[in-house]
Amino acid sequence: MEFIKGIQKKETTELADLLTGAYTGKTVAVSGAVHTIRDMGEVSFIILRKAEGLIQCVCERSLEGAAQPSADDCHGDSCEERASDRLKEESTVIVTGTVSPEPRAPHGLEIRVSEIRVLSVPAEVLPIAVSKWKLNTSLETKLALRPITLRNPMERAKFRIQEGIVRGFRDFLHSQNFTEIRTPKIVARGAEGGSNVFRLDYFSKKAELGQSPQFYKQTMVGVYDRVFEAAPVFRAEKHNTTRHLNEYTSLDFEMGYIDGFEEVMAMETAMLQYVMKLLSKEYEKELLMLKVTLPDVSKIPAVTFKQAKELVSEKYSRPIRNPYDLEPEEENLIGRYFKEEFGSDFVFVTHYPSKKRPFYAMDDPQDPKYTLSFDLLFRGLEITTGGQRIHDYDAIIKKMEARGMDPEELASYLMIFKYGMPPHGGLGIGLERLTMRLLNEQNVRETTMFPRDVTRLEP
Amino acid sequence: MEFIKGIQKKETTELADLLTGAYTGKTVAVSGAVHTIRDMGEVSFIILRKAEGLIQCVCERSLEGAAQPSADDCHGDSCEERASDRLKEESTVIVTGTVSPEPRAPHGLEIRVSEIRVLSVPAEVLPIAVSKWKLNTSLETKLALRPITLRNPMERAKFRIQEGIVRGFRDFLHSQNFTEIRTPKIVARGAEGGSNVFRLDYFSKKAELGQSPQFYKQTMVGVYDRVFEAAPVFRAEKHNTTRHLNEYTSLDFEMGYIDGFEEVMAMETAMLQYVMKLLSKEYEKELLMLKVTLPDVSKIPAVTFKQAKELVSEKYSRPIRNPYDLEPEEENLIGRYFKEEFGSDFVFVTHYPSKKRPFYAMDDPQDPKYTLSFDLLFRGLEITTGGQRIHDYDAIIKKMEARGMDPEELASYLMIFKYGMPPHGGLGIGLERLTMRLLNEQNVRETTMFPRDVTRLEP
CATH class of the missing domain: 2.40.50.140 (Nucleic acid-binding proteins)
Structure with a gap:
């Protein structure tokens, strides 16, 4: 034997x-x-x-x-x-x-x-010179030949750095007593609602692909207090932009017993500090190849949604058109403002309007038109959405009813509140967007191994 | 500010x-x-x-x-x-x-x-006493109330151990110069074929949920030599058994420049040794709670498919009905045989018949009816399938044609062979099955956080 x-x-x-x-x-x-x-x-x-x-x-x-x-x-x-x-x-x-x-x-x-x-021995000569230092070709060609173009040393270096970000995310949270969870991607109902869900037939039942592990990670806070997951999420966005994907990796964490949503921002800041340290230590070669200077994350400014809109409106002489939403150009200007005024590549924008946030977001008791929530912008692009969640059963039922939602449909999620949940909050980070901004790329497909968009299902 | x-x-x-x-x-x-x-x-x-x-x-x-x-x-x-x-x-x-x-x-x-x-404060009294040491209830109830029953200390301990397995898998492979990859789950065509695929409409194109990251991980061997991924896979299995799930976590790795498929088995053995060491060190409390004794993985016997069938046929007086397939009961008996004869909870069964393996498996040059492949059985249950893959373009085209497959349909996968691939092999491990066997559970749903089966889409 x-x-x-x-x-x-x-x-x-x-x-x-x-x-x-x-x-x-x-x-x-x-x-x-x-x-x-x-x-x-x-x-x-x-x-x-x-x-x-x-x-x-x-x-x-x-x-x-x-x-x-x-x-x-x-x-x-x-x-x-x-x-x-x-x-x-x-x-x-x-x-x-x-x-x-x-x-x-x-x-x-x-x-x-x-x-x-x-x-x-290969059967044919490469259709593109992957051995060139930098691939001189269109994004379209690069993606069509992705299995080959990834062999280019500059291309593959990008995804080594992406690996490093995920490693840092996990290792840091593990050190903070978070437990890694694995939640289902085929779900009865998406957490975010709306029209951007992929539907499938599941043994003659209607099912969807998870837009976010939101319900499950909240559920697991009742079990492990602090949890995280780095896994694919699916959004049937019908528009082709430089920053949207139809399948992306969401870095999610959720933590119980918080004193406020500021604690979630503090955890993200500390996580980013850890990630940058890990990258500078173990991915130096790739950073050098890609000429990437790591951003300073020793402190990140935080500004309210309302204040941010006013600041950029004033500085860049831009009228506020919709006081309850941020346009991509406004996001961009907020990024620019905080770079110019404070030298920061990152800025937390807090207290988003309640009507722009999902039902599970906790409204600000001081002004319920706003929520105890935040986005993190990195060089003018939203890379994180987070905040404190409602944990009281009656409060969440009331908010659902006010929005015309039927609590019966989400009974298996609402169960956690019915039987008791600690105050908690968390966030989701778009990995490909974070990588894109870090590497100063202009299209999120550049930092996605095999991107899925409206026209792209292969390779 | x-x-x-x-x-x-x-x-x-x-x-x-x-x-x-x-x-x-x-x-x-x-x-x-x-x-x-x-x-x-x-x-x-x-x-x-x-x-x-x-x-x-x-x-x-x-x-x-x-x-x-x-x-x-x-x-x-x-x-x-x-x-x-x-x-x-x-x-x-x-x-x-x-x-x-x-x-x-x-x-x-x-x-x-x-x-x-x-x-x-909870709104209602728990419908089940989660504070009991062991939940005395049916699996059906346990799963229906999963968000609550996971709060039971014994239940949640299982998924801490599962976390430990994944950590060990990743940390070990990282130490062996494997790069972590992230491959798409919405795909044009599944790697395994057959009828057990979930189909969805992708912007009016036909798409499927990935049954395995097979094509992508092979692709990435051309980029990083050694790669791994721990991610969900989807199988539309229509039968409800104690060991099948419709969505599970596959621990995949793939490695280039191998001297033979034995090198893949050696890597898995070393990985399991690392995992067991990590569990005994950092998950001792949970192992004690669940009364789990870790198996000895210092050496794992390997036996050919043919020989394994003969050995159990002889010892347990069981006629060989189909020389080209293993029945679940035969798998079970092989497990029993190697426990009784060699004291091993694990056994590698090698050289599976070619017709039972996918087209990309490399046939044994010494007898092309068999393949350079293996399964790993843990206490009589298959938890891993792996082997050497075809790396030559002409060879894979020939095999596809012999099976009546159209190479044109997989052009974006076959591209890697056309332009050159090293000899390589790899494997996929069913995480929930490995956890189930490790914890001596009788149903794979016991070791799945939120299982998906023919009748179960919630919670």
């Missing part, structure tokens, strides 16, 4: 190990995809692409004798013949050779090749 | 801090939900439920004078009056009092109450 005991050491060496310097002068085997081949006559340079970066491999004529092409893969006698034969861009290989210092190569080292084993 | 700078220290103290002993003899404020109230005449015991556990609070008659009910919340003069008034089970409160050692109380301490501030 064979037993599997865990990971065996591989014959190949990883880039991180090469970079320690311990292998300099030694013979190693390194696997990777052929990113580029430059044939210079006397010598050929093969740049290998690995997850952690690029590595230069050099085939010299003088190495011909030393080259030991493995029987099943290499048929030529010289590097050049192999290069023109099975060694193509996007072939995958294991290169064996000596690690040598080379200041002009990536990471200051190269591999002097003695053998190349070809693992796989 | 107000600035938000991060978390402020709360006036309330958390259980973990009380357990350090630093607060013994001191006055603290503690928030929580009233789990039970026991009125003993001279003294009342209030058990508070917090995320981390229970804490006993004692109201004595002699404390009456010292009690300082806060004006807006407490109207009575004595503990008893307050207890019968606004202090009910599932009220949420902040209790102020002195921390005293008490060997008979949970964690060996109690709070001698001087003041109770009521934060919220």
